[in-house]
Amino acid sequence: MADDDCLTEELVVRHGGQYDPELLQRLTLSGLRLARLGAGLARCTALRVLDLARNKLQHLDGVEVCASLERLLVARNELTRFGFVAGLAKLDHLDARANALQDVDAVAADLRPCAALASLELRSDDGSDANPCCAAPSYAATLRRALPALRVLDGASLALADAAATARGAIAAAAVDAAAPAPDDWLGDGFDDAAAPGKALRPANAAAARVRADADRLRAEMEHGVATAKAALGRSPG
Structure with missing residues (x-):
């Protein structure tokens, strides 16, 4: 060499x-x-x-x-x-x-x-x-x-790699354990009859009833606004 x-x-x-x-x-x-x-x-x-x-x-x-x-x-x-x-x-x-x-x-x-x-x-x-x-x-x-x-x-x-692996494991475990909602009941069990008169509401149904009430109120406000606009147009000079 x-x-x-x-x-x-x-x-x-x-x-x-x-x-x-x-x-x-x-x-x-x-x-x-x-x-x-x-x-x-x-x-x-x-x-x-x-x-x-x-x-x-x-x-x-x-x-x-x-x-x-x-x-x-x-x-x-x-x-x-x-x-x-x-x-x-x-x-x-x-x-x-x-x-x-x-x-x-x-x-x-x-x-x-x-x-x-x-x-x-x-x-x-x-x-x-x-x-x-x-x-x-x-x-x-x-x-x-x-x-x-x-x-x-x-x-x-290595600390970040360990944290990422732990997070992936937790997400995978949660995905396995979680129950998938029914396609026609994404707002929760009993949504359609959540607001039935005299029926005791479970917490999930109570939340569903509030969502339905908010939706009904918004729809009524929109219908009122449309009616008011039509009336105003009808009174305008032709």
Whole structure:
């Protein structure tokens, strides 16, 4: 493997804009065709954000020294495992879309030590840039069991997803339990005889009677208005 595929401290200084790697907090090394990290990050102990997207990395050997890392971007590489991240206790966000991660159980096992991981992206929210492991039926459930702090998976809030699922379940249950009204009795049982003289009204029938009374009153007012208009027209000069 050519030496120019390996990250060096010289590259870190050049792209970090900081003469001392120990002072770096953010570092962008995307699109450099890196295949190995080597010892290039050895002095980046204060690094909080690391962008390694669009390289040729098959593993992350060398990233474990960045114990302060909070955000790691490794989308569009050739990763098959997440080894070497176990020591990243502060890691909060990991973007690893468009890699070669095959086994969701292996992914979960590798990431389990990252107890602070709250946001994980293994595919885009529209389903593109997916790793092969995303097709597993147990994909989301396996990752959620392994990562108790996980709040966002593939750009979607897990809390909102849970709330939506609960709402769908409640709506489905209500639809099953609800009795459909008869086609000819949409205003309630006994609507037609709700206002019969001397008949005791149930609450539903009482409501129906009020609706009928309101309708009758409105009809009478309309008829009166029409009659008044006709009379006025009849008195107008021809």
